[in-house]
Amino acid sequence: MQKIFLIARSEYLRRVRTKTFILTTLLAPVLMFAVIALPVALAVFTEDDSARRIALVDETGRLAEPLIEALPSAYAIEVVDEPVDSLRAQVLDGRLDGFFVLPEGLMDGTSGATYYGRGGGGLSQQMALQGALRDAVRRRRIRDVGAGDEVLALLDERANLDLVAVSEEGDAADRAVISSIIGYMLGMLIYVAVLIYGMMVMRGVIEEKSTRIVEVMASSARPYQLMMGKVFGIGAVGLTQLTGWSVLMMVAGVLAGPLMAMAFSPDIMNGPGVNMPEGVATGDLPFDPAALASVLTPGLLVSFVGFFLGGYLLFSALFAAVGSAVEQESDAQTLQFPVMLPIMLPIFFLPYLIEKPDATLSVFLSLFPFSSPIMMTVRMTVTSVPAWQVLLAFVFLGLGFMVMIWIAARIYRVGILMYGKKATLRDLWRWARTA
Amino acid sequence: MPLLQVEHVTKRYGNLTAVDDVSFSAEPGRIFGLLGPNGAGKTSIIRMITYIMVPDTGQISLGGQPVGPETQPRMGYLPEERGLYKKLKVGEQLVYFARLKGMSGSAAERAVRHWLARFDAADWYGKKVETLSKGMQQKVQFIVTIVHGPELVILDEPFSGLDPINAELLQEVIAELRNAGRTVLFASHRMEQVEQICDDICLIAEGRVVLSGPLREVKRQFGSNTVTLVFDGPEGWLDALEAEGAVSVLSRTAGHVTARLLNATAPRRVLDAALAAVQEVYHFELHEPPMDEIFRMVVGGERTPAELGTT
Numbered sequence: 001m002q003k004i005f006l007i008a009r010s011e012y013l014r015r016v017r018t019k020t021f022i023l024t025t026l027l028a029p030v031l032m033f034a035v036i037a038l039p040v041a042l043a044v045f046t047e048d049d050s051a052r053r054i055a056l057v058d059e060t061g062r063l064a065e066p067l068i069e070a071l072p073s074a075y076a077i078e079v080v081d082e083p084v085d086s087l088r089a090q091v092l093d094g095r096l097d098g099f100f101v102l103p104e105g106l107m108d109g110t111s112g113a114t115y116y117g118r119g120g121g122g123l124s125q126q127m128a129l130q131g132a133l134r135d136a137v138r139r140r141r142i143r144d145v146g147a148g149d150e151v152l153a154l155l156d157e158r159a160n161l162d163l164v165a166v167s168e169e170g171d172a173a174d175r176a177v178i179s180s181i182i183g184y185m186l187g188m189l190i191y192v193a194v195l196i197y198g199m200m201v202m203r204g205v206i207e208e209k210s211t212r213i214v215e216v217m218a219s220s221a222r223p224y225q226l227m228m229g230k231v232f233g234i235g236a237v238g239l240t241q242l243t244g245w246s247v248l249m250m251v252a253g254v255l256a257g258p259l260m261a262m263a264f265s266p267d268i269m270n271g272p273g274v275n276m277p278e279g280v281a282t283g284d285l286p287f288d289p290a291a292l293a294s295v296l297t298p299g300l301l302v303s304f305v306g307f308f309l310g311g312y313l314l315f316s317a318l319f320a321a322v323g324s325a326v327e328q329e330s331d332a333q334t335l336q337f338p339v340m341l342p343i344m345l346p347i348f349f350l351p352y353l354i355e356k357p358d359a360t361l362s363v364f365l366s367l368f369p370f371s372s373p374i375m376m377t378v379r380m381t382v383t384s385v386p387a388w389q390v391l392l393a394f395v396f397l398g399l400g401f402m403v404m405i406w407i408a409a410r411i412y413r414v415g416i417l418m419y420g421k422k423a424t425l426r427d428l429w430r431w432a433r434t435a
Numbered sequence: 436m437p438l439l440q441v442e443h444v445t446k447r448y449g450n451l452t453a454v455d456d457v458s459f460s461a462e463p464g465r466i467f468g469l470l471g472p473n474g475a476g477k478t479s480i481i482r483m484i485t486y487i488m489v490p491d492t493g494q495i496s497l498g499g500q501p502v503g504p505e506t507q508p509r510m511g512y513l514p515e516e517r518g519l520y521k522k523l524k525v526g527e528q529l530v531y532f533a534r535l536k537g538m539s540g541s542a543a544e545r546a547v548r549h550w551l552a553r554f555d556a557a558d559w560y561g562k563k564v565e566t567l568s569k570g571m572q573q574k575v576q577f578i579v580t581i582v583h584g585p586e587l588v589i590l591d592e593p594f595s596g597l598d599p600i601n602a603e604l605l606q607e608v609i610a611e612l613r614n615a616g617r618t619v620l621f622a623s624h625r626m627e628q629v630e631q632i633c634d635d636i637c638l639i640a641e642g643r644v645v646l647s648g649p650l651r652e653v654k655r656q657f658g659s660n661t662v663t664l665v666f667d668g669p670e671g672w673l674d675a676l677e678a679e680g681a682v683s684v685l686s687r688t689a690g691h692v693t694a695r696l697l698n699a700t701a702p703r704r705v706l707d708a709a710l711a712a713v714q715e716v717y718h719f720e721l722h723e724p725p726m727d728e729i730f731r732m733v734v735g736g737e738r739t740p741a742e743l744g745t746t
Contacts, residue, residue: 003535010531014523211518216579219485219512220535222504417487 003221007229011204012236025241029248055080055087055099063102066136072128084116091118106137107144176382179295180354183381186304187350187374194311194343194373197238198319202332204230205323205416214416223413228405231316238312239305300380303390310394311373314401315343321408324415325423335425342370350378357383367393369400407432437462438618439484439587444493446479453479454490455642461618461635463586466609468633468650469622472734476642477622478515481589484620485512497587508537511585515592515622517576519564525551525575526560529582536583543582550578554604570601577605581612588612591622606632626727640734654723657732661685661724662705663693668713676708685728695724 015021054071056079058064068077080087080099090096098117105111115129139152205227208214217226318339326332346365353362357379366376366385372393379385414431415423437460446454454476461467471477482488484495486502497506520528526547533543551557554574564572573596581588590609594602609632613619623629629636629650636653638646646653662682667690676682681704682694696702702721709716724732 006531006534014520018522211521212514212516213518213520215482215487215514216512216517216532217535218487219510219514220507220532417482 003225004229004232007221007226008233008236011230011233012240015200015234015237016240021237021241025244026248029245032249052076052097053078053095055082055090055096057081057084057087057099057101059104060102060107060140063106063136063140066139067100067102067132070132070135070139072132088116091116100133107141179382182295183354183378184350186300186381187347187378190304190308190311190374190377191343191347193238193242193308194315195340197234197312198316198339198343200237201230201234201316202319202323202336203329204234205320205412206326206329206332209324209416210327218413218416223416224409226416227317227320227409227412231313231320231405234316235309235312239309242308295381300377303380304377306394307373307377307397310369310397310401311343314369314373314397314404315339317401317405317408321411321415321428324412325418325428327419331422335423335428338425346371346374349375353378354382357385363389367396369397372397438498439467439620440494440496441480441484442494442496444480444483444490444495446476446483446488446490453642454483456493457639457642457644458493459637459644459647461587461620463618464613464616465634466613466619466621466632468629468636469620469639470624470626470629470636470730471639472624475639477639478591479642480639481512481514481591481620481622484587485510485589508583509585510587510589511536511580511583512589513577513580513591513593515595517573519572519575519579521563521565523564524560525556525562525564525567528564529575529578532579533582536585538583546582546584547578550582553608554578569596570598573597574601577608581608585617587618587620589620589622592625593621594623594625594628626725626730630726638730638733645733646729650726654726654729657724657729659721659723660696661693661722661728662696662702663691663718663720663722664705664709664716665691665718666709666713667715667717672708672712676705681705685725693725695728 052075054075054077056064056067056077058079064077064079071077084101087096087099091098098115101114101116103111103113106113113133138155142151142155208217214226221229319336322332322335322339325335349361349365349371352359353365353375356362362375362379365371366379367389368375376385376390376393380390410432411428415428439461441460442458444454444457445452457476457480459467459469469477469480479488483490484497484502486504486507495502497509500506523531526544529547529551530540530543533546534540538546548557548560551559554577556571556574559567559571559575564575567575577593580590588609593605593609597605609619609621613634621629621633633650635649636647637644670687670692673682673684673687673692673694677684677694680697681700683697685693685695687693694705696705706716706719709719
């Protein structure tokens with residue numbers, strides 16, 4: 001046990017002190033933050049401050065006023081009566097940004113309006129124009145049948161729908177959208193983390209073998225101790241990095257808040273120009289801290305760390321076994337496939353599991369040790385899983401990794417001494433049986 | 436009382452018998468040479484002594500105790516193929532290996548500093564291994580082997596790749612270890628090194644012991660049937676002697692020849708033939724066959740000394 005600790009400590013320190021580790025730990029969140037924030041920031045800051053000059057050919061004669069009212073103030077509207085050809089020319093030489101043509105039939109729905117522009121402007125502009133037009137036409141139609149201002153005001157009244165999830169612990173607001181987003185994220189996080197740190201174990205074993213350190217090591221400690229020391233050491237590296245990332249992400253989240261608010265401010269979201277479904281309040285948006293907290297419960301976070309560690313232990317032992325059988329990383333391709341397959345497979349079942357978290361297959365996948373690290377974490381995020389099932393998943397996972405480590409150690413202790421001929425899967429199996 | 440005892444050890448890999456009923460023992464204060472061509476089974480034997488592998492049958496014991504995890508700290512092993520963690524500093528690396536051998540942190544650090552100084556490398560302590568030359572790295576690897584003060588030091592081809600100065604330093608340290616009562620097991624296929632430093636030898640071929648005992652005794656078994664002649668002049672007389680089956684030439688460079696006497700040829704026949712043909716003879720000596728010749732005779736023909744015919 002003391003030797004495992006010594007080895008784990010050396011493995012840990014050797015990696016944590018490298019520039020690569022420090023840089024990836026610091027830069028990965030910056031990068032992710034950049035990926036999320038940059039487009040938003042770009043959209044916000046490059047937004048054209050100058051008013052958009054738009055001409056309006058109103059053949060109905062009574063839509064101009066409500067449309068101008070419905071469009072955001074950034075649009076400078078000029079009602080004109082010119083032929084389409086001349087307006088086109090103005091758009092082409094830049095005097096106009098675009099123009100609407102509202103035919104007579106628009107009021108009774110027999111024909112549609114047309115907007116001529118130079119293209120571009122993105123989804124937001126399209127939504128703004130479309131929303132404003134629909135709003136204007138509806139208001140005009142209602143006014144035409146004689147409705148007064150109070151009727152129009154009724155249209156703006158909200159009609160909220162609250163979704164409530166019923167469970168034994170009591171009813172709670174259903175956070176279906178946010179919980180599936182977070183479920184996906186946590187599942188992918190475990191998948192990526194197990195893969196990254198499992199590969200790190202494999203690479204470490206290959207390095208020791210190709211630099212021939214392993215023979216001296218094997219004359220000082222048992223192969224099992226070497227393997228477990230490496231697995232624990234790199235597991236600690238993983239925990240350190242994940243912790244570093246979450247801290248940095250929280251900081252980034254705090255910084256990202258104002259940006260998000262700018263991008264999705266109620267002014268834009270629920271502004272008169274955008275036709276958002278009525279009843280969507282900012283409180284229901286995925287980045288609302290209260291909603292996040294209601295999904296990311298302490299129990300889930302503890303289980304997340306537990307399932308990450310369990311999954312990592314299970315698979316990293318197998319990665320170590322694969323690494324022991326080859327002398328360079330490129331030779332590991334075919335051998336590592338059977339290890340990576342069970343890590344990747346659950347990802348294909350994620351949509352199903354999120355859709356039907358309590359189906360038999362979902363329950364099975366969340367208990368089966370090879371898939372439970374990802375699947376149980378996701379299930380716990382999207383539904384309330386009975387505590388006994390979570391415990392059972394941990395018990396199975398524990399048994400699973402004990403069996404895997406036992407098999408892997410047998411392969412490892414033969415593999416580290418094998419040089420020259422390339423080992424096949426069958427060789428590995430033979431080593432595990434006869435070692 | 437021998438420190439290391441190997442008794443009837445056999446190891447098979449599939450159908451291949453790598454080590455076949457090998458027995459030998461090595462005593463404290465002596466250098467034991469484990470000799471044999473590549474693939475003879477030397478590395479397999481060493482791996483079983485160091486408990487990296489387990490024999491199929493037979494026993495190995497260190498100081499009367501069967502080898503196992505408990506005997507590992509009492510041995511130091513320098514493998515033929517050896518490496519270090521490139522990114523790790525020399526001092527930290529040595530302390531790590533010493534601690535894996537059971538030393539406490541402070542004792543390990545003291546021992547590391549002592550040995551670095553002994554190898555004129557005290558200022559390497561904080562250097563990364565990757566900044567060292569190959570020769571320097573070999574010194575570090577040797578320190579890894581002995582830093583924890585093992586009773587049994589196993590060196591597999593320790594001189595390969597060393598320059599003459601470092602080779603001499605290493606030889607000195609090996610002698611020191613012997614004089615300090617350690618048991619040194621020296622594995623090699625380089626026979627001239629074996630002759631220089633070993634007290635006892637065990638010759639392995641195809642997994643079996645073909646010859647063993649104290650070096651002097653082994654050589655004496657083969658008798659003084661070899662002549663060396665240093666001369667100036669033509670060499671045709673030598674070909675004539677060889678053609679009639681009187682001698683077999685072992686090594687031959689301009690003006691320097693070593694030959695084995697065959698069929699009870701008298702040493703002076705060689706001298707006479709030479710004197711009749713060459714201008715000058717500087718040196719003539721009758722001696723025991725060199726180790727590499729013994730090695731060739733025994734391994735090549737699988738014959739015992741008795742069968743080889745002595746003078």
